[in-house]
Amino acid sequence: MGVFYAVLYGFKCVFQQKTFNSAPLPVIRSYSTTSSQSTSIKTFKLTPSSLEILTLKNIPPPKAPQKKKTKHGNDFNSLAVYLYNLYYTQLHFNRLVFIAQHNNLNVQEQILLRRELKQKGAVLTAVRGSIFGAVIRQSILYSNLLPLIVGPTCMIGSNVTDEENPRLVADIFNIINKNKKLVLVGGKMDRSLLNLEEFQNVAKLPGLKHLQSELIGLLNSSGSRVVELLNQNSQSLVFTLDTYKDNFGDGGKFCEKKEMIKSFEK
DSSP: OHHHHHHHHHHHHHHSOOEETTEEOOOSEEEEEOSSOEEEEEOOOOOHHHHHHHHSTTOOOOOOOOOSBOTTSOBOOHHHHHHHHHHHHHHHHOSEEEEEEEOSOOHHHHHHHHHHHHHTTEEEEEEOHHHHHHHHHTOSSSGGGGGGOOSSEEEEEEOOOTTTOTTHHHHHHHHHHHOTTEEEEEEEETTEEEOHHHHHHHHHSOOHHHHHHHHHHHHHHHHHHHHHHHHHHHHHHHHHHHHHHHHHSSHHHHHHHHHHHHHHHO
8 A cells, every 4th residue: 555655646646746935846848749750948037036036945846747658658657656656756855865876785795784784874776778768858956966877776875954963974985985885976855965075175174053153263273363452452552651751740740850961961
């Protein structure tokens, strides 16, 4: 029954266009299909409304309508529709996605790897390259990930926040590195695309709270230094005036010293 409801949900997501605030989302790509041939026409344009939608948090990019028929004029099977919507959801609703190539992972190794990733709040999904490639091609923000889909590919996604695990990127990165059958090729963090080198740099960074505390400390230190310099000038002036007062402030002493200087000159 669970598979049956999942298939129904897949058909619902594919053949119904999603709306935002009761207004249809902009179409990314439209298809015109005939019995003899199938052509695709790119009609994507960033309008002000679509830009506003893309800047909102937790709102995925608009989803292009799928073709209702294959290039041979047949209906898509229910499993392909289900996988398409599964990959779309994981790519767009996970804040952190690693794309890696897996080489001959057996069942036992997959079970151990999934268990280890689950402890860190991540999920491993072995994807079908053709279906996952279709999801990426119809994405506004992640279409540049398409060259990474080569050979046996898997996707590791997580929605754990920095407050829950500040070292999430480093933890998942270390799990991938210690498994010789996994090769990290890229991915995305929030809505930024990252390659292998950028993932390495992010993994070396401390948590967000630590960076915020360092920034606050840096800003406070500069402000306290400015206050110290300003106070230093006023304190120096006060010290100079006090010294002048002690030495020359008394008129009698000042005159006596002046006369002593004159007599000494004579």
